[in-house]
Amino acid sequence: MWSRIVHFPLVLLLIEAVAVIGVAVLISVGAHALHMPKGLFSVLAALVFAATNIGLWKLLQHRLERRVDREFARSGALREAAAGLACGIALFSVMAGTVALMGGLTFGGVRGWLSLGSLGSMLALAITSGVFEETLFRGVLFRHVETMLGTWAALLITAGFFGAAHLLNPGATWFAALAITMEAGILLGAAYMLTRRLWLAVGVHAGWNFAQGWVFSAPVSGGEAPQGLLITMRSGPDWLTGGAFGLEASAVAMVVATIAGLIVLVIAVRRHGTVAPMWIAPKTGSN
Secondary structure, three states, rough: OHHHHOOOOOHHHHHHHHHHHHHHHHHHHHHHOOOOOOOOOHHHHHHHHHHHHHHHHHHHHHOOOOOOOOOOOOOOOHHHHHHHHHHHHHHHHHHHHHHHHHHOOEEEEOOOOHHHHHHHHHHHHHHHHHHHHHHHHHHHHHHHHHHHHOOHHHHHHHHHHHHHHHHHHOOOOHHHHHHHHHHHHHHHHHHHHHHHHHHHHHHHHHHHHHHHHHHOOOOOOOOOOOOEEEEEEEEEOOOHHHHHHHHOOOOHHHHHHHHHHHHHHHHHHHHHHOOOOOOOOOOOOOO
């Protein structure tokens, strides 16, 4: 009876969410207490955090769920993560270029070596946010909600929670939360559905944040705008530029990324189908 209770999807969701969040908080508190320097060291610290997060995930799968880890499997890891990075950077570049053509952004040149000062912090942010948030929202939340309520409910719920979580960030608005729900919630959920692993979603997430912060010098989810590679000036209404929150709160970004997410979603459903709610018995063929 105890084993059945522990292995119920909702219980597993709660246990794993507490474990993933708890370890992330402990590492963050420890890093701040030690006053760790920025730059290259912050990238090394982010890699240690990522390795710890993945190690914890594998431990939870082996010891708690009694299953072989698929989400961070080594097979295809480099290929999928690299593809995700390229897609995330390319997608954000398309959005930034579209906003620039509409008069919302102006590029005043390239900082060159002066931008290297923010490179380490932006790489660290991309790594930690990509690995932690995808583990929590797609690996834990999406996977267990899908088991209980089916694929469509899992996609809707995780997208909504992902957008709502950003309301805690500086400069957040309800429109920003809605935009992130639509653009990132669908896209990242579909990326997980396409491979049933987390590498692609982690890569897209990290590539998006890196391009937004370091390449285009734009605020990342309400953070301070970094001194990145391009000298970027914002002008025009917040619905176009995203305002102080960042370009991800732009209506243009919401449209472009949502379309991309829906395309990936259609491919994923055609390739793998969907999961029905747990109260619906799976269909079986007849002999």
